[in-house]
Amino acid sequence: MKTVLAILSAALLMQTAAAQDPVYDKNTDTSSPRKTVSLKKYGYNDPRLEKVTAIEVLPVQWDTTRLGFVQVGLANKKIEARPATSHRHFLQDYINNQYGTQLKPGGAHLLWAVKDLRINEKTFAMNERGYARLKADAYISADGQQYTLIAAFDTIVMRNGMEVTSRHDENIARVIHLLLKTSLDEGLPLLETTIASLPKEAVISSQLSALRMPILEDQFYMEGVYMSYEEFKANKPSITAFHAEKTKKEFSLYTLDDQNNKVPINNAWGFCTKAELYKIDNNNIVPLEKSGNGFIISKYLEDAQRRNKAIFMNAVFGGVTGAAIAAGATQVYLVRSVPYITKQQPEATALDMLTGELTL
Known part of the structure; x- marks a missing residue:
């Protein structure tokens, strides 16, 4: 019916x-x-x-x-x-x-x-x-x-x-x-x-x-790391226990094995922490904000519409890692997924809901 x-x-x-x-x-x-x-x-x-x-x-x-x-x-x-x-x-x-x-x-x-x-x-x-x-x-x-x-x-x-x-x-x-x-x-x-x-x-x-997907319809976002866009759409991160760190060169995610050794998480699509969503783009952390049946990069929404507060704070993880998230929230990203636009690429403002890439 x-x-x-x-x-x-x-x-x-x-x-x-x-x-x-x-x-x-x-x-x-x-x-x-x-x-x-x-x-x-x-x-x-x-x-x-x-x-x-x-x-x-x-x-x-x-x-x-x-x-x-x-x-x-x-x-x-x-x-x-x-x-x-x-x-x-x-x-x-x-x-x-x-x-x-x-x-x-x-x-x-x-x-x-x-x-x-x-x-x-x-x-x-x-x-x-x-x-x-x-x-x-x-x-x-x-x-x-x-x-x-x-x-x-x-x-x-x-x-x-x-x-x-x-x-x-x-x-x-x-x-x-x-x-x-x-x-x-x-x-x-x-x-x-x-x-x-x-x-x-x-x-x-x-x-x-095609407009229906759990990440848009579920009441809560599941905490964890999404290894693919399919996991993000399904609101089912395959890695639910993770940590993050920031060095001078890069931001990285990792888990701990039984001996408490760090196991790097490579090529992650994004992650959810403290009910906030992030996409990883070229080793940068992009805060996402739900809007309609999709997601906008948080910095482009007015304060009254924005749920993701990482743009104003650096304590999501705390310390230098939190600062990396705050830096990612204010950065300008480019649309790099279009093969025939290799120079003067458009500024990315949203998530392509078909591919999971950043789009206009």
């Missing part, structure tokens, strides 16, 4: 390119600075859209509050970037406006399960660079009932310049059009063949179930 209700709820959230958009009551809370991102109509089109009847968005983003963090002021302080409308309608409203008039009856149905949409910017020595990342599973259907997965899309677009803050909307439009192009390239030829498919309800159920 719960599954049926979840499917029905998700179906109600989905909008079709021909549907009437509901009125959204904008958030009037101005207690903290933020940038609002709006999308208008841009110069994107594709003649193949005459073979498409509908483009539907299933919003399954882990972060339902923000699009990421952008810079303001001479000190390049990071503030939240939020969509101008509810995340449930933000992309669908844009797609309706951008592509709706190009769609024709009797064509294919596209379904985009949008897992993540993030923007980011960073200042370098000679320029600024803006980023937009879109993750989505693209499906196609001949009848709007049975759908086939055609692409697992994950792309970052970039823009260089001296002022990129005002161009994030264009970056988003650009990466969405790349998703459209990929969907048409991969999907339209399949309609002329016999392909395996799933009912729309099964697609929705599968996408929603």
Whole structure:
């Protein structure tokens, strides 16, 4: 019964390119600075859209509050970037406006399960660079009932310049059009063949179930060391008794054997101590904060929202080890997991809930 209700709820959230958009009551809370991102109509089109009847968005983003963090002021302080409308309608409203008039009856149905949409910017020595990342599973259907997965899309677009803050909307439009192009390239030829498919309800159920994991739903975090992202998601650290130390060169974790000898813990994904979560990134300790169905690096959240207090204290372990945690809480991290961005990498602000790596 719960599954049926979840499917029905998700179906109600989905909008079709021909549907009437509901009125959204904008958030009037101005207690903290933020940038609002709006999308208008841009110069994107594709003649193949005459073979498409509908483009539907299933919003399954882990972060339902923000699009990421952008810079303001001479000190390049990071503030939240939020969509101008509810995340449930933000992309669908844009797609309706951008592509709706190009769609024709009797064509294919596209379904985009949008897992993540993030923007980011960073200042370098000679320029600024803006980023937009879109993750989505693209499906196609001949009848709007049975759908086939055609692409697992994950792309970052970039823009260089001296002022990129005002161009994030264009970056988003650009990466969405790349998703459209990929969907048409991969999907339209399949309609002329016999392909395996799933009912729309099964697609929705599968996408929603991916948001469910114990680390998000359990009441308490289990103390210990996570040796993999899978252990973190399951809230089941494989090493539950551990110690930490800090030398001049590095931070390390270890256990004790029966003779009380130190046994190093190598290649740990992260750990939990005193009900606080940390990811280990390049020998640095990154404090994480739950937000929505995911995790933000603690330093980017306002004090009122932050549960993890390590950013203000150095006594989680005490002494120099505690100082290492406090230092990690204020450090800037980069997104190093994207193979085609080896220079001028974006600043990491969150946890990629699909891979466990740091992301925009």
